[in-house]
Amino acid sequence: MKINSRCVNYSLFIKEWKDAKRKLLPITAGIIIFSLFTILMMYALPYLVPDIPSELFPELTPTVLSQTFFSNANNILSIITVILCVDAIAGEREKNTFTLLKTAPVRDSSLIIIKTIVRFLLVIIPYIFSTLFAFFLIILMAGKPDIPIFLLASGFFILSLLLYVCIGLLISTFTKSQLSSGAVSVLVVFSLTLVSSLLNQEEAARYNFLQIPVNVFSFSFSNIEIIINVLLVIVFSILLLLLSIVIISSEKEPTKK
Amino acid sequence: MNPLQKQENQMIGVKVENLKKKFNSFFALKGISLSINKPGLYGLIGPNGAGKTTLFKCITGLLTPTEGKVILNNTAVNRKLLFQKNIYGFIPEDVGLYENLSARDFLHILAGLHGLVKTQRKKRVKEVVDFVGIKYSPNKIVRYLSTGQKRLLLIAGILLHDPDILILDESLSGLDPVVRSHVSNLMKELSKEKIVLYSSHILTDIWKLSDEVFVLNNGILVEHDTPLNIIKKITKNVYYIESNDNEEIFSFLKKVSNIKKIEFEGNKILFQIKSENVIDEFNEILSKIMEKHSILSFGYYEPDLDQLFIKMVSSNED
Numbered sequence: 119m120k121i122n123s124r125c126v127n128y129s130l131f132i133k134e135w136k137d138a139k140r141k142l143l144p145i146t147a148g149i150i151i152f153s154l155f156t157i158l159m160m161y162a163l164p165y166l167v168p169d170i171p172s173e174l175f176p177e178l179t180p181t182v183l184s185q186t187f188f189s190n191a192n193n194i195l196s197i198i199t200v201i202l203c204v205d206a207i208a209g210e211r212e213k214n215t216f217t218l219l220k221t222a223p224v225r226d227s228s229l230i231i232i233k234t235i236v237r238f239l240l241v242i243i244p245y246i247f248s249t250l251f252a253f254f255l256i257i258l259m260a261g262k263p264d265i266p267i268f269l270l271a272s273g274f275f276i277l278s279l280l281l282y283v284c285i286g287l288l289i290s291t292f293t294k295s296q297l298s299s300g301a302v303s304v305l306v307v308f309s310l311t312l313v314s315s316l317l318n319q320e321e322a323a324r325y326n327f328l329q330i331p332v333n334v335f336s337f338s339f340s341n342i343e344i345i346i347n348v349l350l351v352i353v354f355s356i357l358l359l360l361l362s363i364v365i366i367s368s369e370k371e372p373t374k375k
Numbered sequence: 376m377n378p379l380q381k382q383e384n385q386m387i388g389v390k391v392e393n394l395k396k397k398f399n400s401f402f403a404l405k406g407i408s409l410s411i412n413k414p415g416l417y418g419l420i421g422p423n424g425a426g427k428t429t430l431f432k433c434i435t436g437l438l439t440p441t442e443g444k445v446i447l448n449n450t451a452v453n454r455k456l457l458f459q460k461n462i463y464g465f466i467p468e469d470v471g472l473y474e475n476l477s478a479r480d481f482l483h484i485l486a487g488l489h490g491l492v493k494t495q496r497k498k499r500v501k502e503v504v505d506f507v508g509i510k511y512s513p514n515k516i517v518r519y520l521s522t523g524q525k526r527l528l529l530i531a532g533i534l535l536h537d538p539d540i541l542i543l544d545e546s547l548s549g550l551d552p553v554v555r556s557h558v559s560n561l562m563k564e565l566s567k568e569k570i571v572l573y574s575s576h577i578l579t580d581i582w583k584l585s586d587e588v589f590v591l592n593n594g595i596l597v598e599h600d601t602p603l604n605i606i607k608k609i610t611k612n613v614y615y616i617e618s619n620d621n622e623e624i625f626s627f628l629k630k631v632s633n634i635k636k637i638e639f640e641g642n643k644i645l646f647q648i649k650s651e652n653v654i655d656e657f658n659e660i661l662s663k664i665m666e667k668h669s670i671l672s673f674g675y676y677e678p679d680l681d682q683l684f685i686k687m688v689s690s691n692e693d
Contacts, residue, residue, distance in 0.1 A: 121457050121458055121461065121490040122490045122491075122492055125487055125490055125491065125492050125493070126488055126489075126490055127485065128487065129483075129484050129486075129487025129488045130482060130487075130488060132487070133473065133476075133484045133488070135474060136475070136480065136484075137473070137474060140475065183658075213471040213474075214469050214470050214471030215470075215471040215472065215473060217437065217465070217467050217470050217471075218470065218471075218472075218473075218485070218488075218532075219488070221435055221437070221460055221463075221464075221465050222460055222485070222488040222489055223457035223458065223460045223488075223490060224457075224488060226456065279556055298609065305407070351536075370438070370439045371437075371438055371439075372437065373432075373437055373467075374429060
């Protein structure tokens with residue numbers, strides 16, 4: 119008997135999306151508030167630490183504000199993204215709903231890919247809104263930023279979010295509860311941030327793909343360097359996805375908590 | 376109309392061959408073999424830890440057996456065979472539901488996950504909801520449903536793809552008598568065309584409902600027969616006597632050569648007679664006892680079901 123895979127995958131997508139969209143509004147609101155806070159903080163700093171001479175603070179140009187926004191977004195959204203993904207599989211195991219999926223004719227690969235797509239949408243939609251908000255706020259406060267650079271940073275940031283989604287999914291496949299999944303995620307993201315910060319100097323910074331959204335404001339990248347970085351993120355994301363699929367397919371006790 | 380266009384006259388059956396399942400060093404199933412090849416209601420009983428859930432999970436492919444195999448409708452169970460997942464419908468004991476969905480969305484999504492296309496889904500959901508007897512509003516959010524309502528929703532959910540085999544793990548427990556009776560009737564109705572394999576701790580239901588009963592203990596299948604035959608086997612030629620002089624009567628009975636087994640059960644002395652003419656033998660024993668002792672009650676032993684269960688399980692442990 120042939121199973122209509124399109125129908126199965128569409129239903130899985132709807133199921134995931136119905137669950138995810140409840141989180142969309144609070145996440146979007148939270149990230150927009152975060153963007154506002156990030157930019158206003160730059161203006162508030164001289165008043166918050168009056169002991170530091172004002173000439174030590176950078177001039178708040180559109181580039182500086184854009185770089186600050188992407189730097190903070192990079193730090194915060196990476197952890198938010200991974201944490202949003204930890205419930206993908208571990209959460210289903212914990213709530214005992216994974217049995218419903220494992221007893222339905224759903225391919226393991228479809229399961230991982232659809233969960234990745236939905237979680238990716240869940241983070242890029244708030245991200246796009248918050249970036250637009252930040253963009254107009256920067257125009258309002260300091261003037262128009264360099265649009266091609268701003269778009270490049272945004273594009274890279276979206277790609278790096280895909281990588282973080284894949285990291286979160288992978289962690290979720292081998293952990294048995296959301297708590298352990300969350301703990302592992304925090305550890306992994308901090309380790310990645312640390313490694314990425316250490317690599318962020320000299321020539322290595324040009325291929326430090328997790329810091330590209332920030333670095334594009336500091337120095338110019340050739341087209342080849344941009345393509346290499348894009349490919350690096352895509353290849354790593356695909357590898358992580360494949361690893362997740364292999365783990366989920368080879369489990370002897372998939373519904374075990 | 377069959378929503379998944381099944382082949383006509385397809386053989387239905389569950390066959391388990393020498394199934395073993397080991398967790399670390401512990402064998403949860405120690406070589407189970409069973410065969411079911413016609414529709415009916417099949418009860419599985421056993422004490423906690425007997426291996427019932429493990430057996431169900433092996434049958435549905437949720438657990439990979441250490442040894443042996445499971446065959447559903449003539450195909451060996453293999454997790455990679457997606458079509459096989461539409462052969463059965465499984466409700467595990469502790470299954471969770473998508474709590475934030477409405478009952479209607481839950482059923483539509485489940486139907487879609489089993490491959491029912493959108494055009495068939497609405498009609499099929501309605502058929503199943505009517506059959507199961509879901510009376511509450513379909514817009515009700517799953518997390519606000521009562522235990523009984525959730526159970527009916529799950530039963531409706533596993534019927535959407537019209538499986539040949541239904542596996543229900545403890546589906547009657549935790550329900551009030553009205554819902555339990557309703558679910559029992561549903562199971563009975565479904566068993567006319569499908570194999571319904573279920574476990575329950577409520578022995579009355581198992582004995583009353585099942586066409587055949589499987590008794591599992593310590594990972595071994597200790598008994599398999601119709602409920603009536605099992606009762607007959609265990610209580611064959613067993614009589615009881617109740618008296619105020621139980622100790623003396625017990626000592627007397629121990630000396631009677633035609634008595635095979637003798638034991639106390641509460642205030643009663645149970646004994647099994649091993650003779651060609653059991654009734655004459657019982658009358659003779661009774662008259663000898665009545666010469667010296669007064670008797671409060673006597674007769675053919677009809678155990679309560681809990682006692683029967685304990686007997687089956689303990690005789691296996693011996």
